[in-house]
Amino acid sequence: MIAELGHFATIMALILALLGATVPHVGIARADSRLMTVADNTALGQFLMALIAFGALTYSYLISDFSVYAVAANSHTAKPLLYKIAGVWGNHEGSLLLWVLMLTLFAAALSVKGKKLPQRFRTRVIAVQSALVLGFLLFIVFTSNPFLRLDPAPIEGNGLNPLLQDPGLAFHPPMLYLGYVGLSVAFSFAVAALIEGEVTPLWARWVRPWTLVAWMFLTAGIILGSWWAYYELGWGGWWFWDPVENASFMPWLVATALLHSAIVVEKRDALKSWTILLSIVAFSFSLLGTFLVRSGVITSVHAFANDPARGVFILGFLVVVVGGSLALYAWRAPKLTPGGLFGLVSRESALVLNNVLLSTFAGVVLVGTLYPLFLEAANAGQISVGAPFFEYGAVVLMSPLIVALGFGPLLAWKRGRLPRAATTLLPAAIVALVVGLYVFWQSAGGILMTAFGLVLATWLLASVVLEIAERTQLFKNPSAFLRRVKGLPRASWGMSLAHTGVAVLLFGITISEAWTEEKLLVMEPGDTATVGDYDIRFDGVKPVVGPNFTAIEGYFFASHKTKGAIGTLDPQDRLYTDPVMNTTEASILSLASGDLYAVIGEAAGGGRWSVRLYFKPFVSGLWLGAALMVLGGFLSLSDRRLRIGAPKAKQVKAEA
Incomplete structure (x- = not known):
C-alpha cells in the first residue's frame, strides 16, 4: 500500500507540474494575476507530492519490502541502517526521484523566498522550473518507475554495491x-x-x-x-x-x-x-x-x-x-x-x-x-x-x-591601473619566485613542474594577504587597521577565503603528487618497512566479521625515526556476501606532515601478505582547501547586500 501511495503521489506531482508549466504563461499573456498564482500553488504542491513519494520509497527500503523491485535489486536485510537509507538513491530509479525532490524543493523555495520579485518575472521562473520537473517526472513514470512490484516477492534482496556502502558515498x-x-x-x-x-x-x-x-x-x-x-x-x-x-x-x-x-x-x-x-x-x-x-x-x-x-x-x-x-x-x-x-x-x-x-x-x-x-x-x-x-x-x-x-581584486572597475596593482603585488611575486628557485635548486632541476606549481600557489596565497592589507591600509595607516577589518563586507572576506582555499588546494595537489612515497611489499609478521621518515612494522592479521561482510584485518605499528611511536594502522580486505564482492579498506593515519596510508592485500603464502604503504605529504591540503572554498561561499552568502530586495531600513525610509 505504501508503494502505491508513492506511485500515486508521483503521478499527482506530474499533473501539478504540467499545470505549473503551462497555465502561468497563459496568465501572463492575459495579465491575469489569478492564473499567475497557479505557479506558486503548483510549486508547493509538487514539492509535497515529491516528498510523499520519496518518503514512501525510503520506508520501503527501511522495512526491506522486497515486493518493490527497486528495493529487491538494491537492498538486503543485513545491510546497516545508514546504507539502507543510502540505497534509496544508490540506484537509477531512486536517484531520479531524489533529483525530482530537489527540483521541486528549489521551485518551492523560489515561490516562498521570491516574493520580492516582480510577480510576472517570478511566475516565468517558476513555470520554467515546473517544466523541468515535468520532464523528469515523465522519465520516471514511463521508463524508471521506482514503485514497480514483484510477484512473487523474493525472500531476500540482492544488496547494494559494496563500494557504495560507505559514509562518504x-x-x-x-x-x-x-x-x-x-x-x-x-x-x-x-x-x-x-x-x-x-x-x-x-x-x-x-x-x-x-x-x-x-x-x-x-x-x-x-x-x-x-x-x-x-x-x-x-x-x-x-x-x-x-x-x-x-x-x-x-x-x-x-x-x-x-x-x-x-x-x-x-x-x-x-x-x-x-x-x-x-x-x-x-x-x-x-x-x-x-x-x-x-x-x-x-x-x-x-x-x-x-x-x-x-x-x-x-x-x-x-x-x-x-x-x-x-x-x-x-x-x-x-x-x-x-x-x-x-x-x-x-x-x-x-x-x-x-x-x-x-x-x-x-x-x-x-x-x-x-x-x-x-x-x-x-x-x-x-x-x-x-x-x-x-x-x-x-x-x-x-x-x-x-x-x-x-x-x-586590485584593479578598479571600468579602468584600472596595472602598474599600481603590480607594485602592490611585487612582494608576492618575489616570495613566489624564491620558493620556486629553492625547490628547483634543491632537486637539481628534477621537478620543474613541482616548482612551477608551488610558485603559483605561493603567489596566490601571498596576493590574497596583500590584497587584504591594501583594503585595510595595514601599511599606510596601521592604527585604523582593526576598524577597517571590521568594516570590510562579508562578501569580500568570502572572496578572499575562497581564493585562499584555491591556493591551499594547489599546495596539496603539488606537494602530495611530487613527494608521495609508495612501497609495494610482501611482509610477514615482525617485518619493518620505511616510508618517508616513518618505520612501519607489520604485526600480523586477524579475521573480522561485519554486519554483511567478513574481512582480514592487518595490524601495523608506525613510529617516527626520531620521535618514536605515533600510532597504528588497521587496513582490511573485505569480502561482502550480498552481492559477493571483494573490496579494500585503506587505513590512514593523518599527521601534521602528511598521511601514512596502508592497504592489506592477498595472502602470499607462508604467513606473508601483500602490502601497499604510502606516505603522502600535505594531501590534507586538498580537503582543507575545498573546505575553505565552501566556507568562503557561505560568508559571501551571509552578506546582507546579496539578499533579494532592499534592506528593511531603506524601505521604511523610502515609504516615509
Missing part, C-alpha cells in the same frame, strides 16, 4: 544533486529573462545567491567523492578523470565562471549575454552528467543504468532543453541592451579572462570525455583519453587564471 550524491539541481534555478532565471527580453543588474542580484548555493553544494559533493576515492578504492588516488567525475567537474567550472560574470552584471551592467549563456551551459552540463550516468554509454562504479531506452529518453530530453534554450538565446540575446563600457585593463576585463579560461577548460574536459564515446559510436575504434591530456589542459589554462586571481 552516503552523503556524496545528495550533495552533488543539490549542486546540479541548484543550477536549474540559474537556468530558469536565464530562460525567463530571455522570454521577457530584459537582463538588469537587479536580475543578477537575484540569480547570484541561488548560483552560489548550488556552487557550494557542488564543491562539497565533488570533494566528498574525491575523499571517498582516496580511502575506499585502496590506490591512494583522489582523482581519476573518470567520465562521471568529469561530469560533475564541468558544471562546477562553468558555475564558477557564472558567479564571477554575474558580479559584472550587478556592478557594471555589462556581460549580460555572457551571464545568460553561462547559466544555460552550467545546467546543460548537469543534464549531460545525468545522461552519461544513466544511458549505459560508459562503464563506471558511478553509473546507475545501462538501458538504451532510458538513454534515448534522456538524450531526447537533453536535446529539447539544451537545444531549445540555446535557440531562444540565439533569438533573444542580440536584443539585450549592452551595458557599460570598460577598458582593457580593468576588473571587468580580469573577470572576462576568468570566464574565457574556465569555459575553455570545461570545453577541453568535455572533448576528452566524449571523444572516445563518439569514436566508438562511429565504429572507428576504441581509445582512452588519460590523465596526461586533462592535466596538460589544466596547466596551460589554469596557470594564467591563478595569476589573474592575484591582479583582479
